[in-house]
Each structure stands twice: as structure tokens, then as C-alpha cells.
Amino acid sequence: MPKTIIYEAMTEKLEILAPDGTVDEQLLPPLSQEEVLGLYRDMLTLRAFDDKALKLQRQGRMGTWASTLGQEAAQAGLAKNLTRADWLAPTFRESGLMLLFGVPAVNQYAYWKGDEAGSLFPEGVNCLPPSVPIASQLLHAVGIGMALQKKGSDGVAVGFGGDGSTSEGDFHEALNFAGVFGARTLLYVQNNQWAISVPFKRQTAAGSIAQKAHAYGIPGLQVDGNDPFAVYAGTKAALDHIRAGKGAYLVEALTYRMQSHTTADDHTRYRTPEETALWAEREPVRRTRLYLEKKEWWDEQKEAALQEELAAAVEGWVKELEARPAPKPEDMVAFMYQEMPWHLKEQYEFLKAEVKR
Amino acid sequence: MSAAKEQEETKKLTLVQAVQDALRTEMELDERVLVMGEDVGRDGGVFRATEGLLDQFGPERVMDTPLAESGIVGTALGLAVAGFRPVAEIQFMGFVYPAINQLFAHVARFRNRSRGRYPLPMVVRMPYGGGIHPPEHHSESYESLFLNTPGLKVVVPSTPTDAKGLLIQAIREEDPVIFLEPKRIYRAFREEVPSGAYTIPLGELRVAREGSDVTLIAWGAMSRVVLEASEFLVKDGVSAEVLDLRTLNPLDLDGILESVRKTGRAVVVHEAPRNTGFGAEIATLIHERLPLELEAPVARVTGFDCVFPFPMTEEHYLPTRDRVIAAVRKTLDF
Ligand SMILES: Cc1ncc(C[n+]2csc(CCOP(=O)(O)OP(=O)(O)O)c2C)c(N)n1
Ligand SMILES: [Mg+2]
Numbered sequence: 015m016p017k018t019i020i021y022e023a024m025t026e027k028l029e030i031l032a033p034d035g036t037v038d039e040q041l042l043p044p045l046s047q048e049e050v051l052g053l054y055r056d057m058l059t060l061r062a063f064d065d066k067a068l069k070l071q072r073q074g075r076m077g078t079w080a081s082t083l084g085q086e087a088a089q090a091g092l093a094k095n096l097t098r099a100d101w102l103a104p105t106f107r108e109s110g111l112m113l114l115f116g117v118p119a120v121n122q123y124a125y126w127k128g129d130e131a132g133s134l135f136p137e138g139v140n141c142l143p144p145s146v147p148i149a150s151q152l153l154h155a156v157g158i159g160m161a162l163q164k165k166g167s168d169g170v171a172v173g174f175g176g177d178g179s180t181s182e183g184d185f186h187e188a189l190n191f192a193g194v195f196g197a198r199t200l201l202y203v204q205n206n207q208w209a210i211s212v213p214f215k216r217q218t219a220a221g222s223i224a225q226k227a228h229a230y231g232i233p234g235l236q237v238d239g240n241d242p243f244a245v246y247a248g249t250k251a252a253l254d255h256i257r258a259g260k261g262a263y264l265v266e267a268l269t270y271r272m273q274s275h276t277t278a279d280d281h282t283r284y285r286t287p288e289e290t291a292l293w294a295e296r297e298p299v300r301r302t303r304l305y306l307e308k309k310e311w312w313d314e315q316k317e318a319a320l321q322e323e324l325a326a327a328v329e330g331w332v333k334e335l336e337a338r339p340a341p342k343p344e345d346m347v348a349f350m351y352q353e354m355p356w357h358l359k360e361q362y363e364f365l366k367a368e369v370k371r
Numbered sequence: 372m373s374a375a376k377e378q379e380e381t382k383k384l385t386l387v388q389a390v391q392d393a394l395r396t397e398m399e400l401d402e403r404v405l406v407m408g409e410d411v412g413r414d415g416g417v418f419r420a421t422e423g424l425l426d427q428f429g430p431e432r433v434m435d436t437p438l439a440e441s442g443i444v445g446t447a448l449g450l451a452v453a454g455f456r457p458v459a460e461i462q463f464m465g466f467v468y469p470a471i472n473q474l475f476a477h478v479a480r481f482r483n484r485s486r487g488r489y490p491l492p493m494v495v496r497m498p499y500g501g502g503i504h505p506p507e508h509h510s511e512s513y514e515s516l517f518l519n520t521p522g523l524k525v526v527v528p529s530t531p532t533d534a535k536g537l538l539i540q541a542i543r544e545e546d547p548v549i550f551l552e553p554k555r556i557y558r559a560f561r562e563e564v565p566s567g568a569y570t571i572p573l574g575e576l577r578v579a580r581e582g583s584d585v586t587l588i589a590w591g592a593m594s595r596v597v598l599e600a601s602e603f604l605v606k607d608g609v610s611a612e613v614l615d616l617r618t619l620n621p622l623d624l625d626g627i628l629e630s631v632r633k634t635g636r637a638v639v640v641h642e643a644p645r646n647t648g649f650g651a652e653i654a655t656l657i658h659e660r661l662p663l664e665l666e667a668p669v670a671r672v673t674g675f676d677c678v679f680p681f682p683m684t685e686e687h688y689l690p691t692r693d694r695v696i697a698a699v700r701k702t703l704d705f
Contacts, residue, residue: 077504077505077506077681077682078505078506106506125681126506127682127683128504128681128682128683128684128685129681129683130680130681146465146506146507146508146509147465147466147468147469147508148438148466178437178438179438181437181438181439181442182438182439182440182441182469183439183441183442183469184469209409209438210409210410210414210417211410211412211413211414211435212409212410212413212435212437212438216435216436216437217437217438218437278417278505279417283413283414283415284413284414340683341681341683341684342684343680343684343687345684346675346677346678346680346684346687346688347675347676347677350676350677350678357645357646357676358675358676358677361645361675361676361677365675365687368687369687
């Protein structure tokens, strides 16, 4: 019997706004001037939020921080497509996206400063606390997507991961469950080229993450993650597909982690200045501004006014952070179960008494 | 310490440098020894425990792996079966869970289920414990998980000299060893460490301080806290004997009993949660073996039965010198 082809696959990459600020008019999503300016503003908001956290960390007023510098388009472009009916299962790298989704800055600053109460988000913001164990949260997003599908909800669950996360078994189990159960889930991988010191090519022998979707029977797409239009248009197409009840989707956003992995890391140990310089030219804010200026929608004056406004907003967040009451040591045992069993009651009383002494 | 007598040269090293020195020393002596894990190569490990090894031994022997703990431990097993001696690094104990299936379902059982055909000479290193104010999942101390899994040896050094000698011995063992490194004291102090290869046998505790009134039992970072308490107790006229267990499985039960027979009192200190922590096992062993020699019940100073707290309250979680002293007083006043 002759051999037959049982599968052939093709994976697309979407790029719209080039690093020099030129766009592919054919692919440009129909966004109004106001919406485009909104995206730019969102990206700068993320940058200000991130930059302040890094500064606070250096001053000893913040714990470890995982910077989103360079990943603003990958986060703001997706956030623009999300609604209050949607759910997020983020990692430690999604602080900017969470901010745009409605997780207050002060919650996130408090979390990273080292207060558990920071991850108690306001009612109506369907966002799980950020997950540190790599890839684990992707399965949560699939479970939520399965629930949304069963309930006939309009919402979509978005599970996040980095390039490194795609090596864990949980990543593959998430894609597989999402496919098998037709979960209302977007699996969104920000491929920022590095997992701490390990380059992308050490995570997989495949050329992309997006192409892995084929093996699980769901669609996959790669977008230029430093291009807010490509991220917006690509994730919109994926979300439309999911919202129409057609099942899960994998989107890979190609971006770059411009900072060290976290404030505890030193990226100069394993990256060349040539590489970081190359990506600095491709970063998202710069190209968006070039585009806006070409369109004559933006100028130095508007930029200065926005920067001033953001600086004030950031100062407000820091004030909120520093006005929070210190966490109580005894609370470490208070939230473990619905009711405290005898041994935790004993430990609660011990901690309370010890603090008083 | 075998062979140590022949050593003339020493180097002043921190605990984490001693780990690195042990790896290098043994890799130079034995070509079968491999190092693998996340960020162990180019970065030299997030704590620098494998610094310089990639340059010296190349990528065939020092492997930056994909980000997958089950993959790391599962392939280490295969490498061990096929003749290598892998030393796998799990970046933090809190990230070992994806590898638990491999560790518990296979690594711990391979010798037994192959009736000795496939022993596993492999080491799984991991920094453990609190005290460095990191984000979530970076402070766990779940040695009990491994101690409750028959088939794994469990080692926890607390000094640079012990770290090097114990790690070399762990690599030379014919059984899998979980090697727990107290990251809180990775760089707390330096010690003159013999330059060449030497080993410290597994299953021998170290008397860190001799005393006669009470036996303080600890391991890892808690050994330092207990030592500090013992120094403080001297001012009150209390002579505490401090035992640094070094190996939790096999346990030096004779060494523990010898000390408690002398003092009649014991306090076990660990930062792991109290409930079914290893302190419970040690206390039970002492009570079973020395029911008539004890002047007071064995006391425990431990972490709490909760998720390890975030940085702003973490210092309230960890056993402190004062909590150890209070437990000693209670034992003396019994
Ligand atoms: C299960 C697990 N293993 C190891 C770690 C330690 N760790 C934290 S972040 C990280 C790299 C993550 O890389 P990637 O998924 O690409 O995300 P990025 O940090 O680049 O956003 C590692 C190894 C962890 N948090 N969880
Ligand atoms: Mg990455």
C-alpha cells in the first residue's frame, strides 16, 4: 500500500507595525485614532508602573520584581480585547496586563512587597493570583474555560506562560485538555526569548511555539509581540474564534525581556550587549510613537503631558502602598481552611502573643 | 573525615562555594559525573553553585536543560541506569513537585523493583528553606516528603566543610541522594575547606558543641540558630549539647541516643511545618528507646502548619533563638 500523508500543517505569523513605524495598511485593524492613542497610553502606563516598581526595589521598599519592560505591546494589545466576563490565570510576568484588566496597582505592589493580602483582588475582577510555579496555571485556565463552556458563558479564560513554560508537562497537558474538551480558553505564550539564562533554542528543537498547537488539534498563531496592532488583531481573531464556541486557541507573541529576569538576576552574565541593543531597536513603544508621529497624532508636548500625568498616578499608587497596614504575623495560619483546626488555633494564639511581647 | 588528614592545602569558602568545589573536584576525578538543571550552565546556577563548570567541562557534562523538573529527574534516572552519575539541580525545593512522580514512583524504587539490577547512583540537589525574603514558593522546607518515601537518602549540610565532604560522598553513593542546601546560609560565613577530594560518610551526625544539660538537635540552617541559642544559654549557666544531624536518612540514631542518655533532655528544631515533621519521628525514637532516661518530654520548635508566608511576615515563621531558648527552659523546668 502506498504511503499517504496524514497531516500537513502551516503556521502563520502576523506582523503589521514595523520597528521603523511603517505599517502594512492591508493588515491594519480598523482602530480609531482615539483607540490607537489609547493603546499607546496603555503601553506607557505599563512602563511607568514597572519602572516605579524597579525603583522601589532598588530603594528597599519593594521585594523581588519581574519587569515587563519591552513586553508592553504583548500585554496591552491583548488587554484591549478582554471584557469583564473573561478570566485570567497569569504568571508573575503579567503585572501590566493585570493592571489594564482591573487589578489595582496597589494590590500588585503589595504582593511583590511581600503581603499576601495583595492578591485579594476586587470583586468582579476575574483574575487568579499570579502563579510562580511555571506552567501550572495554564491548566487552571483550561479548567475555567471548560466551566465557561459548560455554563454557556460569553467569557473566555486566558492562560499565560513564557517560552520556558512550554517545556513543562503542564503546558502540553493544558493544550491537550483544551483541545479534547473544547475549552473556552486562549493559551497565550509571551516568548521573550529567555527563561532566566536559558535561550529559547534550549527549550525546543521546533522553530516556534505556535506550531505546537497542531499536535493538539487546535489552531495556533504567532504574532509580533512588540507590535501592538499585530497583538491586538491576532488575539482578537483568536478570541472571536473561542467566543464563537469553536474551541481553544494558542497564540505566541514574539517579544523580548529587556530587563534581567527579576531584580535578583543579572542578565549581563549570559546575554551580549549586541543582542540587547538589537532588541532595543525593536521595542514596542518606540515604533508606536514613530507611527503616531507620522500620522501627526502625537508630538513632544502631548508626550510631556502624558508623562507628567503618569508620574502623578504612579506617586499615588506608592502612597496607597505605603498607607497599607502591615500584615499581621498570626494571619499566616488564619486562612488555611474554612475553620481553624485546634493546632492552627494554638499556633494563631502563639503568634499573636509573641508579637505582643 | 576520611582522607582529610592527608590534605594540607585549604581554601576559605562559603557553603555555596564548597558545593561548587565539591562538584568540580569530583568531576575532575570521575568522568561519569554530569551536572544538569535549569540555568546551571552559562549562568552558573541562580546561586552560582555550578559557576565555572560549563567552561571547565563543556556542554556534554554540564547541561542547561529545558525548564522541566520531571524531565530533569526522569532523564537523570536514564543516565544513571546507563552508566553516568548525574547530579541534577532543582532550582528551588518549591519547584520539585513536577518531579515528584519521577522521584517517588521511580527513583526511590528502582533498586528494589529491579532486585538490585538497577541501583541509581544519582544526586538531586536543591536549595531549601526560608530566610532570604523571596517571592512565593522559594522558601519551602519539605524534607519530610522525602523522608517519608523509602528509598531516598537525605542529606543536609550546615557548614562549608560538611557540604563538600557530604556532596562528594553523595555522588559516590550507589543510591539516590536528595541533597538539601540551606540557601539562607549559602554565604553566611566562610571556613577553611580542604582543597582536594575528601568524604564524610552519610549517617554520622556532628557534635557541634558539647554540653551536659540538654541536647539540641537540628540540621541545615537551623543548626546555626540552635548554636546561637546554646551560646546564649551559657550565660544562664545552661550547658547545651548541639547535634547537627547532617544526614536525615540514614539517621545517626546511636549518636542521638548517646547524647540524650547523657543530658536526659532534648529539643528538636526544624523550620518545616510541625505536623508530621521529622521532629515528630526523632522525638518518638528517643521516647521509645530511652523511656526511663528522660527527665522531660522531648520538645519541638518548628515552623507553623501553613503556607510559608510572604517576606513581610516570614521572620515570624522561622524558629528563632528566643523560641529555642524558651523551649529549653520549659524542658529544664519540667
Ligand atoms: C516549576 C518551576 N520551576 C522553576 C522555576 C524557577 N523559575 C522562575 S521563572 C523561570 C524562567 C521562566 O521562563 P519563561 O517561562 O520563559 O518566563 P519569563 O520569565 O521569561 O517571563 C524559572 C526557571 C519556577 N518558578 N517554577
Ligand atoms: Mg521567557
